[in-house]
Amino acid sequence: QQPVQSPQAVILREGEDAVINCSSSKALYSVHWYRQKHGEAPVFLMILLKGGEQKGHDKISASFNEKKQQSSLYLTASQLSYSGTYFCGVQGSNGANSKLTFGKGITLSVRP
Amino acid sequence: NAGVTQTPKFRVLKTGQSMTLLCAQDMNHEYMYWYRQDPGMGLRLIHYSVGEGTTAKGEVPDGYNVSRLKKQNFLLGLESAAPSQTSVYFCASSYYRGGKDETQYFGPGTRLLVL
Numbered sequence: 001q002q003p004v005q006s007p008q009a010v011i012l013r014e015g016e017d018a019v020i021n022c023s024s025s026k027a028l029y030s031v032h033w034y035r036q037k038h039g040e041a042p043v044f045l046m047i048l049l050k051g052g053e054q055k056g057h058d059k060i061s062a063s064f065n066e067k068k069q070q071s072s073l074y075l076t077a078s079q080l081s082y083s084g085t086y087f088c089g090v091q092g093s094n095g096a097n098s099k100l101t102f103g104k105g106i107t108l109s110v111r112p
Numbered sequence: 113n114a115g116v117t118q119t120p121k122f123r124v125l126k127t128g129q130s131m132t133l134l135c136a137q138d139m140n141h142e143y144m145y146w147y148r149q150d151p152g153m154g155l156r157l158i159h160y161s162v163g164e165g166t167t168a169k170g171e172v173p174d175g176y177n178v179s180r181l182k183k184q185n186f187l188l189g190l191e192s193a194a195p196s197q198t199s200v201y202f203c204a205s206s207y208y209r210g211g212k213d214e215t216q217y218f219g220p221g222t223r224l225l226v227l
């Protein structure tokens with residue numbers, strides 16, 4: 001079942017912060033985050049494997065709340081290069097035998 | 113390393129024609145996937161493979177067939193193209209790590225227009 005991403009779209013000015021959410025109706029084993037620039041392939045950002053795990057690099061970080069079956073992606077002090085569509089992909093609780101199911105994506109636009 | 117490559121980059125077909133999309137990876141990945149991406153729909157899994165000689169259906173397999181005769185290649189076939197198959201097709205591959213940290217690496221995509 002496809003995870004639900006929110007909000008539907010985000011428009012920011014450079015330097016502002018944003019949060020993108022990903023929620024699932026089923027128990028999760030892992031959450032993957034990808035970013036896709038217009039006309040390009042999705043690029044891996046990070047993966048969260050454990051409940052409560054938080055990860056980050058540069059000014060992009062994510063958390064995974066296993067109990068709530070959701071993950072959030074945090075973009076801090078956004079840069080123009082952060083513009084794109086952000087997808088979460090979720091892996092069901094049977095882990096190794098479970099494929100990724102992607103959400104519909106959130107379009108994030110950062111303006112000068 | 114070239115990573116994941118896809119051939120062709122763009123193709124126009126007439127309804128009823130057939131074609132094969134080729135995906136190649138040079139990372140020695142066990143898993144390979146074919147997705148289609150349509151506006152507002154995200155990435156939907158068509159078929160996937162967990163190793164040479166194996167294939168399995170994904171979320172939207174109807175109208176497509178796949179083959180994985182060699183570990184590095186994954187072919188997606190359309191036997192009789194329909195306008196509903198107009199889409200951007202992405203191939204991806206990943207290591208098998210027992211379900212842990214199986215990052216997927218995507219190819220550049222193939223844009224297919226069926227008239």
